[in-house]
Amino acid sequence: xxxxxxxxxxxxxxxxxxxxxxxxxxxxxxxxxxxxxxxxxxxxxxxxxxxxxxxxxxxxxxxxxxxxxxxxxxxxxxxxxxxxxxxxxxxxxxxxxxxxxxxxxxxxxxxxxxxxxxxxxxxxxxxxxxxxxxxxxxxxxxxxxxxxxxxxxxxxxxxxxxxxxxxxxxxxxxxxxxxxxxxxxxxxxxxxxxxxxxxxxxxxxxxxxxxxxxxxxxxxxxxxxxxxxxxxxxxxxxxxxxxxxxxxxxxxxxxxxxxxxxxxxxxxxxxxxxxxxxxxxxxxxxxxxxxxxxxxxxxxxxxxxxxxxxxxxxxxxxxxxxxxxxxxxxxxxxxxxxxxxxxxxxxx
Amino acid sequence: xxxxxxxxxxxxxxxxxxxxxxxxxxxxxxxxxxxxxxxxxxxxxxxxxxxxxxxxxxxxxxxxxxxxxxxxxxxxxxxxxxxxxxxxxxxxxxxxxxxxxxxxxxxxxxxxxxxxxxxxxxxxxxxxxxxxxxxxxxxxxxxxxxxxxxxxxxxxxxxxxxxxxxxxxxxxxxxxxxxxxxxxxxxxxxxxxxxxxxxxxxxxxxxxxxxxxxxxxxxxxxxxxxxxxxxxxxxxxxxxxxxxxxxxxxxxxxxxxxxxxxxxxxxxxxxxxxxxxxxxxxxxxxxxxxxxxxxxxxxxxxxxxxxxxxxxxxxxxxxxxxxxxxxxxx
Numbered sequence: 001x002x003x004x005x006x007x008x009x010x011x012x013x014x015x016x017x018x019x020x021x022x023x024x025x026x027x028x029x030x031x032x033x034x035x036x037x038x039x040x041x042x043x044x045x046x047x048x049x050x051x052x053x054x055x056x057x058x059x060x061x062x063x064x065x066x067x068x069x070x071x072x073x074x075x076x077x078x079x080x081x082x083x084x085x086x087x088x089x090x091x092x093x094x095x096x097x098x099x100x101x102x103x104x105x106x107x108x109x110x111x112x113x114x115x116x117x118x119x120x121x122x123x124x125x126x127x128x129x130x131x132x133x134x135x136x137x138x139x140x141x142x143x144x145x146x147x148x149x150x151x152x153x154x155x156x157x158x159x160x161x162x163x164x165x166x167x168x169x170x171x172x173x174x175x176x177x178x179x180x181x182x183x184x185x186x187x188x189x190x191x192x193x194x195x196x197x198x199x200x201x202x203x204x205x206x207x208x209x210x211x212x213x214x215x216x217x218x219x220x221x222x223x224x225x226x227x228x229x230x231x232x233x234x235x236x237x238x239x240x241x242x243x244x245x246x247x248x249x250x251x252x253x254x255x256x257x258x259x260x261x262x263x264x265x266x267x268x269x270x271x272x273x274x275x276x277x278x279x280x281x282x283x284x285x286x287x288x289x290x291x292x293x294x295x296x297x298x299x300x301x302x303x304x305x306x307x308x309x310x311x312x313x314x315x316x317x318x319x320x321x322x323x324x325x326x327x328x329x330x331x332x333x334x335x336x337x338x339x340x341x342x343x344x345x346x347x348x
Numbered sequence: 349x350x351x352x353x354x355x356x357x358x359x360x361x362x363x364x365x366x367x368x369x370x371x372x373x374x375x376x377x378x379x380x381x382x383x384x385x386x387x388x389x390x391x392x393x394x395x396x397x398x399x400x401x402x403x404x405x406x407x408x409x410x411x412x413x414x415x416x417x418x419x420x421x422x423x424x425x426x427x428x429x430x431x432x433x434x435x436x437x438x439x440x441x442x443x444x445x446x447x448x449x450x451x452x453x454x455x456x457x458x459x460x461x462x463x464x465x466x467x468x469x470x471x472x473x474x475x476x477x478x479x480x481x482x483x484x485x486x487x488x489x490x491x492x493x494x495x496x497x498x499x500x501x502x503x504x505x506x507x508x509x510x511x512x513x514x515x516x517x518x519x520x521x522x523x524x525x526x527x528x529x530x531x532x533x534x535x536x537x538x539x540x541x542x543x544x545x546x547x548x549x550x551x552x553x554x555x556x557x558x559x560x561x562x563x564x565x566x567x568x569x570x571x572x573x574x575x576x577x578x579x580x581x582x583x584x585x586x587x588x589x590x591x592x593x594x595x596x597x598x599x600x601x602x603x604x605x606x607x608x609x610x611x612x613x614x615x616x617x618x619x620x621x622x623x624x625x626x627x628x629x630x631x632x633x634x635x636x637x638x639x640x641x642x643x644x645x646x647x648x649x650x651x652x653x654x655x656x657x658x659x660x661x662x663x664x665x666x667x668x669x670x671x672x673x674x675x676x677x678x
Contacts (some may be wrong), residue, residue: 178363178661180616180653183631184371187638187646191375194641280507284620287509288635303509307624310513311521321510329505 053341060337074134088127131297140278143216151224159232265342276331442644461629472553477560485568503558529625612660616653
């Protein structure tokens with residue numbers, strides 16, 4: 001994160017109309033520059049206001065840039081592989097000593113292998129990290145989006161429908177929340193695989209990835225659903241809903257055209273905070289060897305493999321651990337900033 | 349109050365039954381053949397069939413489920429038509445596929461380990477987390493507050509496996525300040541029990557206290573801006589009394605809820621902590637059982653974890669009623 005600190009900050013009063021003086025224009029038009037007439041009163045939607053607040057937040061800027069860099073690196077991993085000419089699974093056993101430990105200092109760091117080699121199988125750590133990050137981000141984003149979609153759909157229906165449907169959905173939510181999620185995910189993944197593939201067949205890596213995403217989504221839609229349900233209940237008696245109903249709009253239109261646009265903000269916040277949670281959970285599953293299958297690189301599994309080398313080669317633990325930490329921290333910071341920007345009343 | 353409690357207990361029981369049906373259905377109906385797993389790789393069809401009969405796997409799933417539940421409450425008998433019969437007293441959760449050990453024996457060996465880890469860690473995270481959060485809320489904007497926010501942000505984004513391994517490297521391998529974690533029963537030697545578990549306590553305790561510090565700080569700030577706090581101060585009450593008597597009580601209520609649920613969830617298995625430190629608790633046992641598709645253990649541990657969560661929910665509800673009078677009245 002340090003490296004992004006050196007990025008020169010934009011001066012507070014940029015003249016692009018989106019900078020520091022905007023609040024003045026909105027709140028006290030008296031102070032606004034008189035020269036341009038169009039700028040005297042600037043009406044802005046809540047979304048635009050939130051965007052302005054976000055842009056002025058230094059933490060948000062730093063974490064967003066960090067994330068952007070990491071995501072681009074993860075997406076460009078095949079290009080990086082081409083450029084460096086090192087495949088993630090390529091073993092450099094000739095650069096390990098008799099005890100399968102990397103030669104040289106600090107876990108074999110040098111000009112070719114910037115972050116050193118994995119002890120044991122001699123793979124390049126940097127390439128494993130780059131590809132591992134791609135795995136992590138793919139699973140976390142996919143799971144977060146699927147979970148939010150299910151949550152929004154169920155929550156909006158539960159909130160708008162009263163009576164037995166609401167009660168039933170509520171009960172399912174309570175039931176899902178009572179499930180020991182991590183232990184259950186840990187147990188169900190190998191068992192489902194066994195059913196589909198048995199002992200003989202090799203399990204394709206994509207099947208495991210889909211299974212992990214599905215398990216995450218299946219247990220994490222509840223938070224979004226609860227939130228959306230509460231919001232919809234608060235909104236459903238408002239005049240604009242009544243007006244839409246009086247105008248003859250059907251339920252689908254009221255739910256997704258009238259209600260949904262009003263509750264984007266909290267949905268976006270939960271979505272952004274779900275991503276780091278899933279990155280951690282995925283790494284935790286990989287840590288007990290129920291994550292993505294070899295040879296697909298994975299950050300959590302790297303840490304699991306590194307346990308036995310902690311005493312002799314701590315660098316092997318450090319790099320994947322640091323990568324996950326930075327990813328999660330940046331996402332958490334950005335999520336917090338997003339919440340502050342979308343909810344001006346929040347005290348933090 | 350009595351009606352409120354009965355309703356909560358009933359809901360809890362229904363939830364548990366529903367979870368047991370889902371878990372049982374998924375875990376016993378889904379795998380290709382539990383008997384084959386149990387029997388091993390070099391097993392002929394006849395012995396697989398025998399194992400299946402003995403375990404009752406050839407019966408309809410509903411019969412299997414009722415027998416399983418009966419086993420938990422009154423015990424059951426395994427028979428395969430031959431002279432071999434086996435009585436399993438309540439609470440019967442079956443036998444391990446691997447070494448035929450009773451699941452209840454395994455649980456009674458592993459649960460104390462997990463409970464020891466969670467209790468120590470929970471005391472740490474509640475003490476450190478809540479006090480840190482409260483103090484930084486009262487000193488909002490000071491250096492202490494900023495420092496606390498920084499630490500808690502870092503801690504809340506840190507992973508158990510990374511932090512645990514760092515501590516292991518620094519405190520055990522490099523400096524040798526602490527021995528490698530191990531479990532000694534509390535009844536045997538309390539000092540050794542504590543010494544062996546310091547590392548997992550600190551690991552879990554620090555990371556969770558970061559989350560609790562954030563939480564209690566936000567909660568306290570919100571409470572301090574409420575009208576009743578202003579009223580209390582306007583009446584001329586000493587600040588100290590306002591904070592400890594009025595604000596603290598209101599701010600701590602939601603934290604009690606979250607703490608109860610967190611502790612309940614952790615008791616189901618802190619499998620990462622146990623894996624790092626090589627402690628044979630509930631979580632590590634589950635991880636190993638999953639690797640071998642050792643279904644009786646997996647089903648038992650998942651169900652036990654669900655019981656912990658449901659019971660924790662119940663306790664939280666009761667505590668809530670004690671702390672917050674409004675719950676009792678409604």
